[in-house]
Amino acid sequence: MKMQHSDFIIVGSGLAGITLAHTLHQQGFSFKIISEPQMSRCSMVAAGVYNPVVFYRITKSYLADLVLPYAEQFYKSVETVLNKKLLSPLPLARVMASRNEQELWQKRREEGVGEYLGALLTEPMPSINLSISDGLGIVKNTGALDCASYIEASLDYFKTSYIQEKFDYQSIVFHETNIAYKNYQARQIIFCEGHQISENPFFKNVILKPVKGEILTLKFTEPLPDEVSNYILNKKCYLLPIGNNIYKVGATYNWRELNEWPTPDGLLELEKNIRDITSIPFTILEHRAGVRPAASDRRPILGIHQQKKQLAVFNGLGTKGVMLAPYFANALTGLLCHSTPIHKEVDVARFG
Numbered sequence: 060m061k062m063q064h065s066d067f068i069i070v071g072s073g074l075a076g077i078t079l080a081h082t083l084h085q086q087g088f089s090f091k092i093i094s095e096p097q098m099s100r101c102s103m104v105a106a107g108v109y110n111p112v113v114f115y116r117i118t119k120s121y122l123a124d125l126v127l128p129y130a131e132q133f134y135k136s137v138e139t140v141l142n143k144k145l146l147s148p149l150p151l152a153r154v155m156a157s158r159n160e161q162e163l164w165q166k167r168r169e170e171g172v173g174e175y176l177g178a179l180l181t182e183p184m185p186s187i188n189l190s191i192s193d194g195l196g197i198v199k200n201t202g203a204l205d206c207a208s209y210i211e212a213s214l215d216y217f218k219t220s221y222i223q224e225k226f227d228y229q230s231i232v233f234h235e236t237n238i239a240y241k242n243y244q245a246r247q248i249i250f251c252e253g254h255q256i257s258e259n260p261f262f263k264n265v266i267l268k269p270v271k272g273e274i275l276t277l278k279f280t281e282p283l284p285d286e287v288s289n290y291i292l293n294k295k296c297y298l299l300p301i302g303n304n305i306y307k308v309g310a311t312y313n314w315r316e317l318n319e320w321p322t323p324d325g326l327l328e329l330e331k332n333i334r335d336i337t338s339i340p341f342t343i344l345e346h347r348a349g350v351r352p353a354a355s356d357r358r359p360i361l362g363i364h365q366q367k368k369q370l371a372v373f374n375g376l377g378t379k380g381v382m383l384a385p386y387f388a389n390a391l392t393g394l395l396c397h398s399t400p401i402h403k404e405v406d407v408a409r410f411g
Contacts, residue, residue, distance in 0.1 A: 064244050065089040067395070070226045071251035073102035074206060075373045077213045078384040079251060081137050082392050084217075091243055092217060095225040100319055101253055101349030102380075106274060106299050106307040107204035108291060109381040110151055111175045117160075117167040119175070120379055121358065126386040127200055133385035134204060141212045148202040150177070152287060154294035154336060155193035164196045175199050189284055189337055201291060203299055204381045228260055238369035247363075247395060249371045253352040254317065261370050264410045266355045269317055272378075273325035274309030276301075276345040283337060296332040305344070308333060310378075321346040353377035361391045362407035371395060372407050 067083060069076050072094035083090050109130065111123035120126075134146045155161050161179060168176045177197030214221055222243075232239040237246055254269035256262055282288055282304055292298040299307040311325045326346060333341070352375055354360050360375035373391050376383050393399030403409070 062239070062242050062244050063091070065091050065220070066246050067091075068093060068238075068240055068243060068245045068248045069251055070094065070248060071253065072096065072210065072214060072221070073251065073253050074105070074210070074380050074384050075253070075376055075388070076251035077102075077210050078133075079249065079373055079388040079391065080217055080220075081133075081140075081213065082385070082388040085136070086392060086396070088392070088396065089220075091220050091222055091245070092214070093222045093224060093226050093240070096223060100347075101272075101351055102210055103207045104272075104274060104319075104347045104349035105206045105351075105380075106297065106309055107206040107209075107381050108151075108201070108297055108299055109204065109379075110198060110201045110291075110293075111382070112172065112198050114153060114293070117163050117172060117176070119172055120382065122386070123175070123382070126382050129386045129389070130382050130384070134209075137209070137213075141216055143208060143212050145205050145209050145212075146202060147205070148200075149291055149300075150289070151198040151201040151297075152180075152290035152292055153196040153198060154191050154292060155179075155181075155196060156294065157193060160196075161194060189287065190335055191287070195287070195290075197290075203291070206381070233367065233369060247369050247371050249373055249391070249395075251373045253374065254350045256352070256372070256374050261364060261367060262372055262407070265360060265372070265374070265407065266410060267375065268314065268353050268355045269350050270353060271313040271317055271319075271348060271350050272310035273313075273321055273329065273346065273348040274307060275326070275329050275343055276305065276307050276347075277333075277341045277343050279304045279306065279337075280340045280342070283339065292336055294332070294336055296329060298333070298336065317350050319348050319350060321348045351377055351380075356404075356409075359383055359387045359405045360407050360410075361387055361405055362394065362401060365408060 066088040067090040069092045111120050111127050138145050177199050179196050181194035230241050354375035361373045364370040390401045394401050
């Protein structure tokens with residue numbers, strides 16, 4: 060069979076792989092995407108909420124001032140290419156847990172997080188269906204990416220470059236200046252395999268701390284009160300409105316059972332978290348699970364293999380993946396194509 064040539068081979072078709080594909084495409088580079096669709100469904104399950112604030116201490120997310128505007132511009136450009144609405148800007152309302160959280164919120168508004176923190180709404184909410192007695196903190200520059208539509212529409216757009224099969228590491232042939240995989244030849248292979256990088260023989264030194272997350276799609280029997288109906292609600296979980304009283308709710312954090320099977324325990328946890336916000340009855344439409352790839356130091360993982368320069372990696376995006384993916388896909392493209400240095404704290408070389 061005749062050898063097919065491209066600039067890169069991307070292994071994986073989740074958020075990282077698809078975002079990298081669009082970045083390479085925008086900059087005029089050719090590629091093949093190799094992925095077995097059923098291998099990992101994390102990105103297809105994810106609700107895609109993006110938020111520049113970490114609520115634990117009400118601080119900015121990692122490089123939020125850089126990655127957030129870049130991500131918003133990137134996804135809007137992809138919407139134009141795919142002719143599909145993907146990004147839904149929507150303010151987020153943090154349900155205050157205590158007076159102490161209120162005080163910390165006000166303090167952070169006066170500090171460096173202030174540009175993302177809106178008003179603290181502490182007026183009593185009249186509805187008996189809400190449990191928000193300590194008020195709401197409004198976060199700006201938040202929203203959601205329809206991850207499943209983003210991936211599905213992108214794979215259809217790139218269908219002539221998409222090969223549906225399980226990647227076989229034994230089929231790699233290294234040459235001095237390029238690399239071959241079966242009848243495909245490229246400058247480099249870029250692994251975007253999510254938590255399954257643990258099976259990759261070339262990146263065994265990468266230390267992930269993957270976490271299983273379960274989410275629900277549900278329908279409330281009546282609309283949430285007007286005071287909160289136009290927000291993503293957050294308290295121990297998020298409630299993301301997607302229309303007609305339907306919400307996506309998530310996510311749990313399970314570091315022990317790293318599989319993609321929904322569990323009764325996960326369901327009970329999510330139901331309890333919902334009840335901490337509202338007492339409106341609901342019907343569950345779907346219950347799904349996925350394993351998020353996160354590095355042990357909670358930083359993205361990208362860069363070139365230290366010995367085998369024909370191999371690269373893009374991984375570890377974790378819970379902030381929607382925000383991080385475009386900026387760091389561009390950073391990796393700059394490294395691979397123009398030798399532009401990347402941040403040391405995200406370089407795969409940090410694992411030795």
